[in-house]
Amino acid sequence: MIDFSPNEEQQLIVETVRQFATNELRPVGRECDESGEIPRAVLDHAHELGLVANAFPEAHGGGGERSAITGVLIAEELAWGDASVALAILSPALSGFPVADFAGADLQAEVLAKLTGASFAPGSLALVEPRFGHDAFAPKTTASADGGDYVISGEKCFVPWLDGGDHVVVTANLDGAARAFVVERGAAGLKAERERNMGLQGLATAELKLDGVRVPGAALLAEGAVRDIVTRGRVAQAAVCVGIARCAFEVSRDYAKERHAFGVPIASKQAIAFKLADMSIEIDGARMLAWEAAWTLDRGADALREATLAHQQACRVALQVADGAVQVYGGHGYIRDYLPEMHLRNARGFSAFEALALV
Amino acid sequence: MTISFELADSSVKARDHYRKVATDQMRPISRKYDDQEHELPREWVDYWWNEGRSANPSSGRMDDGMIQVCIQAEELCWGDAGLYLRMPTPALGGSAVSAAGTPEQREKFMGAFQKSAHPVWGAMAITEPGAGSDSAAIQTTADLDEETGEYVLNGTKIFCTAGEGASTVEGGFVVVWATVDKSAGRGGIKSFVVPAKTPGMKLVGCEKKLGIRASDTATLVLENCRVPADNLLGRAEVKKRDASKSTGDKGFKGAMATFDASRPVVAAMAVGVGRAALDFVKEELARQGVEIRYDAPASGLTAIERDVMEMEAELQAARLLTWRAAWMMGQGKPNNLEASQAKAKAGLAVTKITQKAVEVLGPPGYSKKLLVEKWMRDAKINDIYEGTQQINQMIVARRILDYPSAMLR
Numbered sequence: 001m002i003d004f005s006p007n008e009e010q011q012l013i014v015e016t017v018r019q020f021a022t023n024e025l026r027p028v029g030r031e032c033d034e035s036g037e038i039p040r041a042v043l044d045h046a047h048e049l050g051l052v053a054n055a056f057p058e059a060h061g062g063g064g065e066r067s068a069i070t071g072v073l074i075a076e077e078l079a080w081g082d083a084s085v086a087l088a089i090l091s092p093a094l095s096g097f098p099v100a101d102f103a104g105a106d107l108q109a110e111v112l113a114k115l116t117g118a119s120f121a122p123g124s125l126a127l128v129e130p131r132f133g134h135d136a137f138a139p140k141t142t143a144s145a146d147g148g149d150y151v152i153s154g155e156k157c158f159v160p161w162l163d164g165g166d167h168v169v170v171t172a173n174l175d176g177a178a179r180a181f182v183v184e185r186g187a188a189g190l191k192a193e194r195e196r197n198m199g200l201q202g203l204a205t206a207e208l209k210l211d212g213v214r215v216p217g218a219a220l221l222a223e224g225a226v227r228d229i230v231t232r233g234r235v236a237q238a239a240v241c242v243g244i245a246r247c248a249f250e251v252s253r254d255y256a257k258e259r260h261a262f263g264v265p266i267a268s269k270q271a272i273a274f275k276l277a278d279m280s281i282e283i284d285g286a287r288m289l290a291w292e293a294a295w296t297l298d299r300g301a302d303a304l305r306e307a308t309l310a311h312q313q314a315c316r317v318a319l320q321v322a323d324g325a326v327q328v329y330g331g332h333g334y335i336r337d338y339l340p341e342m343h344l345r346n347a348r349g350f351s352a353f354e355a356l357a358l359v
Numbered sequence: 360m361t362i363s364f365e366l367a368d369s370s371v372k373a374r375d376h377y378r379k380v381a382t383d384q385m386r387p388i389s390r391k392y393d394d395q396e397h398e399l400p401r402e403w404v405d406y407w408w409n410e411g412r413s414a415n416p417s418s419g420r421m422d423d424g425m426i427q428v429c430i431q432a433e434e435l436c437w438g439d440a441g442l443y444l445r446m447p448t449p450a451l452g453g454s455a456v457s458a459a460g461t462p463e464q465r466e467k468f469m470g471a472f473q474k475s476a477h478p479v480w481g482a483m484a485i486t487e488p489g490a491g492s493d494s495a496a497i498q499t500t501a502d503l504d505e506e507t508g509e510y511v512l513n514g515t516k517i518f519c520t521a522g523e524g525a526s527t528v529e530g531g532f533v534v535v536w537a538t539v540d541k542s543a544g545r546g547g548i549k550s551f552v553v554p555a556k557t558p559g560m561k562l563v564g565c566e567k568k569l570g571i572r573a574s575d576t577a578t579l580v581l582e583n584c585r586v587p588a589d590n591l592l593g594r595a596e597v598k599k600r601d602a603s604k605s606t607g608d609k610g611f612k613g614a615m616a617t618f619d620a621s622r623p624v625v626a627a628m629a630v631g632v633g634r635a636a637l638d639f640v641k642e643e644l645a646r647q648g649v650e651i652r653y654d655a656p657a658s659g660l661t662a663i664e665r666d667v668m669e670m671e672a673e674l675q676a677a678r679l680l681t682w683r684a685a686w687m688m689g690q691g692k693p694n695n696l697e698a699s700q701a702k703a704k705a706g707l708a709v710t711k712i713t714q715k716a717v718e719v720l721g722p723p724g725y726s727k728k729l730l731v732e733k734w735m736r737d738a739k740i741n742d743i744y745e746g747t748q749q750i751n752q753m754i755v756a757r758r759i760l761d762y763p764s765a766m767l768r
Contacts, residue, residue, distance in 0.1 A: 001363060001365070001366075001367045001422050001423055002363060002364060002365070002366060002367070002370075002423050002426050002682055002686060003360060003361060003362060003363045003686070004362065004682075004683050004686050004687075005360050005361070005362065005690075006361070006362055007360055007361040007362075008360070010361075010362075069362050132658065133656065133658055133659055134656055134658070135655070135656040135659060136656065137654055227654075230654070253759060253760065256760075257760060265766075267760050267762070267767075268762065268766050268767050270753075270756075270767070273752075273753075273756035273757075273760065273762075273767050274749070274752040274753075274756060276756060276759060276760070277703070277752040277753075277755035277756040277759065278703075278752065280700065280755060280759050281680070281700045281703055281704050281755065282676075282704075284680060284683075284697075284700060285676030285677070285679065285680050285704055286676065288675075288676060288679035288680060288683065289672060289675060289676055289679065291362055291364075292364045292675070292679065295362060295363065295364050296364075304653050304654055305653040308653040308654070308668070309653075309668060309671055309672040309675065310672070312657070312668060312669070312672060313669075313672035313673070313676060316669075351657055
């Protein structure tokens, strides 16, 4: 049967995350964007709530409650609070899920123990490459077998690189196929340089240079990992886009009711009111696509098509809504005292990223 | 209770059944009745009356509730939206009688749809030459003749879907909106069941339209058309406007509320037309050996791939918004906002999808050898009737802003 209601547990989680986002993300979002830093206390608190670790296997300290639908519900609420902080909070999934799903037991134990430890530890994924026409399924970064090891060389960008992380999952071309490897962040031959991007400035990301980085044979994740990473990444990003759009919609709706022009609230003008109506429609439509893609994932089916359609639609919607929010605010929308200009910068990125979060 | 996008078995059975009906019964005559605009599609009407309507593909089960109704509408409009609207059913007239009528009225007016040997139609007549979206401005009058106990209707109704069949074929009826007291504004507007062939109700003719040409869109003139007082649906008394209470138009609001139930179905009809065009485009691309690569990087997609993916996402967003609005009805949740969101989205999405389909296919898309150009013409009505795009935007805006109509008009 078709059903559009999250279950009771999910409703409780959404309520909790919304409170958390309201109290701890929204107040710091702007400052994070300006400073490029996220307060450690926020990340630790998120870790205490178990927002990601709940989905890791019980055998490795997680809650064993994996659900992509729960994942998109959480991702939307966090991104509604602040997109940069949301992506930082969700980062443990970037290495945690691929390892949990595609790595051998020893590597699982090593990586997941850190991510489910007493305090927050970030995860990382190096998928995107800094060139025109980047294709996640045809990386230019190469891996070659050498004895029992693999040697990886190439360049990556948009790699979440928060302080305190031990591992990064790196994709590379091995014998003509895109494969994923677990690499220690401190490995010899790996250099990371902090990036400066238009948006999501609170999230520390790095450009990676890998020059003959040597990993053991067990670091190679099983086949199918890259397709899974891309699929789960697109679903998660769709939800993040919906969260950004919802925040942009809500603040511009409220602003339009307060801001007076010609003696009336501008929201009482059709030009503004209809724009807000369209925003609400598009946001709800994109959310349904994200949910459907997540539901497809949870059934264990290949969800790349659903994920791709949801991702593209949500990217379009987030950009359109953020742009609309700037427009509703008028001149104030261009000023960094208000949120919409940040929504616009944040939203634009998601058509370029493949995976800054996974569900 | 948990999020699920899996159709119930009963919905799957209904979907498969109506898809076959659409394929076997509708598509073969789709072009014929687009060309022969005002001709009764006899083979379709007879099929539906004698066989189609008694089919019970899901054994009476409707585990997805109103969503199953939406699925039927989508499938049959995937077949042909004009023929769907020409089906001999009580249609919107029936919805009004069911929603506002007494048990006696339901028995009296709906009986023919069970018992009649020949096909019968129901219809709703609201729009007038001078009142479309502004349905509170209708001028048709209903005056009570105290001596005979009858209402006397006078006025002109246009754009009455299924109005030809409903006004001229014995057993059918038209629900006519009229005012019993112009000074009462919306509060004076009532609806009346006018049986087919009632003296004084005259079919002037049917419109020549851009699309849905198999549908009879009638102009009806009411000239001293008398109906018994019992044919009034709902309460007879008029609540005068009271500025201090603003409760004067409850009856009118009740009538408008029936749109919350009908808009998801209309949105589903739109999705059906859009899917017809999109399915054809994808099949044609497959025949031409053009693959849609969902795994390709966005910057490496061809223009065709981008177009098709956007069409798919837009159509599915419209469908899911539609199902959500329908699902809420089954949950007993108010769906005024969601019904208008779905209708606004679906109407515009399929308008664009079908226009893009013609573009993508090039010369064959524009040719009448295929049905794609017809689907583009058929699709546009979904952005207009049952509340235009703009009316639905207005409803959505008032809801999200929590504005009364006086604040946003």
